[in-house]
Amino acid sequence: MFTTIKACTDFIFTLKAVDFKREPLVMMREVLARLGDPQNKLRTIHLAGSNGKGSTVNVLREMLEDAGYRVGAFTSPHLTRVNERMTINGTQISDEQFLQYMNNIASIIEAHYNGDYPSFFEVVTLIMFQYFAEEEVDFALIETGLGGRLDATNVITPLVSIITTISLEHTAFLGDTYAKVAFEKAGIIKEGVPVVVGVKNDEALDVIQKVAQERHAECLVLGNYFHVVAKNQGIVMQTFNYRNANVEINNIQLKMAGEHQIANASLAITAMDILREQGHIQLTEQSMRQALQNAQWAGRFEQFPNNIVLDGAHNSEGTAALIQTLQTVYPNHHYRFIYAALSDKDHANSIALMDGIASSMSFTQIGMPNAMPAEKLAMLSTHNDKQYDANWQAIVRSVIQSKGLHDIVVITGSLYFIAEVRQWLQEEVR
Incomplete structure (x- = not known):
């Protein structure tokens, strides 16, 4: 058992994915079952993509918080301390809670797996699921760590999935073509669960749309189902227009700079519109506008x-x-x-x-x-x-x-x- 946060984090930082030889996700599901399957107690939005996940999560969080919901967010990497990866309404998990949930995992690993721990990311994912479930968040926004299909987070059935962008990255793990990377990211698409897509590369988009069709998941693509038009970019704020078949919002102010951030914001708006249509949330246009004015993300422009x-x-x-x-x-x-x-x-x-x-x-x-x-x-x-x-x-x-x-x-x-x-x-x- 770990008694200090330093001993705990020093240890988990030594856990490498390359040292982990079991079948992907098998151990995750087994340990989660022993923990009471906390992931099944959460209403989630699942995000994959090469860029833009953190910014999109941040916009989603601001919108839901502004509407009065209690929101867990799981992001990576952290900038200063590992606690940053899991927050509730912007507040990081405490050291005491982190230790408590880690010790729950440690007791299972020692008793059932001879002390053979999974990777760092799988451990923090297990901590996150326990934390959000015990704190009874209204919604959990969950970023994949690497890829999607075999990612430690891919044990959930979300209310909506989001795939932000596709680029050639981590090619040793995800493949060396846009199609191969897209197939891995598209692994988060679940049967009948809508997926919101910001991907522009045709090769990648074809793969994502095919997977969505096979899984009977509505595929809502930027530039097809919903559209944005950038208006002007200032040093402090930029403005844009958004529309889809049901909604039109003009002169939206966005604090985050860059046309790519307009795309990320539009993914979040579309996901919120889906949740509103499904009856999961009540969200006014004013709440949405206020959130977009406030949203910012450390280390991104x-x-x-x-x-x-x-x-x-x-x-x-x-x-x-x-x-x-x-x-x-x-x-x-x-x-x-x-x-x-x-x-x-x-x-x-x-x-x-x-x-x-x-x-x-x-x-x-x-x-x-x-x-x-x-x-x-x-x-x-x-x-x-x-x-x-x-x-x-x-x-x-x-x-x-x-x-x-x-x-x-x-x-x-x-x-x-x-x-x-x-x-x-x-x-x-x-």
């Missing part, structure tokens, strides 16, 4: 003083969205990129996109076993003004100190990198 932007664009699709947002919010500026990432991503395409608009490129790395070395990242860049340094604090400080009046320092890449820089910047600003 997060603006700091002194013209610094943090964005966890960890694949080429995210990088393209970041660049579009930069050019809309900060036209006529110079963009000085600082990039660090893990080794399982499509760096060449992301770096090529940044090279195309950057005034300078800087590469660094973080202290994780699967971090891509700064030098190797730099080798992928063709920019005339590039540098690399394995010490991320040194390179971030150097770029900030040397920036000009019209320079925007854009710190991007892995969310783990963003988390470290974000905490450092907050301390530096004090």
Whole structure:
């Protein structure tokens, strides 16, 4: 049994998916059964996708909270502490509760599995299900960790599923084509459960629509069933129009910047409209508007003083969205990129996109076993003004100190990198 949160989290961070050899989801279901199947006590919305899951969850949470509901949200990764992954109305799980639920799991693993623990993500998923069920949340918003079909969260039957976007990521696990990745993400589609889709890639969309048809699930696709039109983007707020067959809402104000965030917001609006039609919620247009004005997401086009932007664009699709947002919010500026990432991503395409608009490129790395070395990242860049340094604090400080009046320092890449820089910047600003 664990007696302190530090001992507990230190231990679970050692649990690696690669060390786990059992059939996917079998152990999850067995342990959940021994815990009383808490996942079956929840009304859930299940989200998969390469980008946009966290932002979409955040909009859904704001809408439901504004309407008076008690909302659990399960997101990843965390920026500072693992408790961030599971919140109720924005408040993190307490250390005491985390320990309690972890010890419930530990007693089962020791008694029935000879102490052979599942992966880190499966453990935190088991903690989350217990927490949300015992706290009797009205709704639980649950992000997949990796893929969907074999993901630890895929033991639920949600009220609605959402697939945000598809890009080539984690190809060693999910496949090396859009169709293969889409098939894995589409694994969250359940028999007869509507799925809201923001995917634009035709190859991926064909797979998702085929799976939905096979499972008799209504498939509501952005640009087909529902539509959005961006109107204008300011530094503080942007506005857009939304419509589907039943609803039309104009001049919606959205705090989160970028056209991709309008797409994410539209997925949330559509999901809420489905729940309202099904009789699960009561939600006014005013509540919806207020929520969209408030919703923001740390590390996603997060603006700091002194013209610094943090964005966890960890694949080429995210990088393209970041660049579009930069050019809309900060036209006529110079963009000085600082990039660090893990080794399982499509760096060449992301770096090529940044090279195309950057005034300078800087590469660094973080202290994780699967971090891509700064030098190797730099080798992928063709920019005339590039540098690399394995010490991320040194390179971030150097770029900030040397920036000009019209320079925007854009710190991007892995969310783990963003988390470290974000905490450092907050301390530096004090």
